[in-house]
Amino acid sequence: xxxxxxxxxxxxxxxxxxxxxxxxxxxxxxxxxxxxxxxxxxxxxxxxxxxxxxxxxxxxxxxxxxxxxxxxxxxxxxxxxxxxxxxxxxxxxxxxxxxxxxxxxxxxxxxxxxxxxxxxxxxxxxxxxxxxxxxxxxxxxxxxxxxxxxxxxxxxxxxxxxxxxxxxxxxx
Ligand SMILES: O=P(O)(O)OC[C@H]1O[C@H](OP(=O)(O)OP(=O)(O)O)[C@H](O)[C@@H]1O
Ligand SMILES: Nc1ncnc2[nH]cnc12
Numbered sequence: 001x002x003x004x005x006x007x008x009x010x011x012x013x014x015x016x017x018x019x020x021x022x023x024x025x026x027x028x029x030x031x032x033x034x035x036x037x038x039x040x041x042x043x044x045x046x047x048x049x050x051x052x053x054x055x056x057x058x059x060x061x062x063x064x065x066x067x068x069x070x071x072x073x074x075x076x077x078x079x080x081x082x083x084x085x086x087x088x089x090x091x092x093x094x095x096x097x098x099x100x101x102x103x104x105x106x107x108x109x110x111x112x113x114x115x116x117x118x119x120x121x122x123x124x125x126x127x128x129x130x131x132x133x134x135x136x137x138x139x140x141x142x143x144x145x146x147x148x149x150x151x152x153x154x155x156x157x158x159x160x161x162x163x164x165x166x167x168x169x170x171x172x
Contacts, residue, residue: 006035007170040067046147046167051117061120090138094127105135112140123148126157
């Protein structure tokens with residue numbers, strides 16, 4: 001399937017999870033085999049050549065990072081919401097377009113100097129990716145690019161992540 005058609009499978013849901021938010025729901029894209037494959041291949045094509053490990057952000061980022069990791073022969077570190085990991089290397093709390101959240105890094109998975117590519121579905125305010133980068137860099141890793149399916153430019157994430165290599169398959 002063509003990338004444009006695959007991206008067209010993303011649904012827009014007004015006023016979710018709260019009034020005023022136009023929620024981008026990737027569920028129909030994830031459920032479409034050819035569409036999902038197209039997007040995974042396109043994301044795989046955005047990775048820096050030196051990337052050694054992928055970081056997937058819970059929950060939608062897990063799906064994409066796992067598939068891209070398989071496609072490129074790379075492993076995945078799960079960046080989790082707080083309270084899920086038995087052994088934690090670090091935690092960062094942050095604000096979202098809707099509410100607040102936190103992320104945790106599992107202990108003993110990321111090594112100093114390791115080049116990690118960050119994968120998520122949506123870049124909005126940039127809070128999630130900034131927190132993820134802080135976690136990874138706190139563990140001594142090198143964040144070597146951020147790849148997302150959809151960037152919501154009006155929410156300013158690219159500015160928050162100034163200086164980082166950001167690859168978005170679609171910017172709206
Ligand atoms: O750039 P930001 O403003 O930080 O927003 C982007 C994040 O918001 C969504 O995750 P959410 O926290 O809703 O979690 P989910 O994947 O578990 O639904 C999305 O999957 C990104 O991770
Ligand atoms: N509008 C939005 N749609 C989907 N995910 C999001 N994460 C933050 N803002 C979002």
